[in-house]
Amino acid sequence: MRRLTIPLRIVLCLILFLLTLVCIYLFPDLISWNDRPDMALIFKILMGIGLYLSGIFSYAIIFFSWRLLHLIDHKHLFSNTGISSLKIIKNLFYAITVIYTVMFPLFTMIESDDCSPVGIMMEMFLIMLGLMVGTFVHVLQKLSQNLVNSKKETELLI
Secondary structure (H helix, E strand, O other): OHHHHHHHHHHHHHHHHHHHHHHHHHHHHHHOOOOOOOOOHHHHHHHHHHHHHHHHHHHHHHHHHHHHHHHHHOOOOOOHHHHHHHHHHHHHHHHHHHHHHHOHHHHOOOOOOOOOOHHHHHHHHHHHHHHHHHHHHHHHHHHHHHHHHHHHHHHHHO
């Protein structure tokens, strides 16, 4: 079973590397985007807190995904530990969605030189991505919970 999870572990390592690059290089640029004197310092601080908090939550998602791969390797995916990991991942995705929804007015301040709605489109993409993945993980959690419950009922009958 370990052979099947090796490509997923490689993808998680690649995502971890790219997330680290985004946190180091892209987030500071987004915080100081269009460094205008009329933009209050509190908006920059709030944007920084929101961006880095979503980065921390993304690191936690990677950690719990790695934990799920470990459970798959040991054939314990459909256990209470696996279900709790899926629940935590779901809640983290929904939290990231809430963070970017609250930060929506801050991203509308980001303007490009040609007046295209780059900030709004980027924000809408991140909000919808968090909702879609969170909903998918929610469905996986419910399916796993149903399997565990039916397994317990079967063991009680025997």
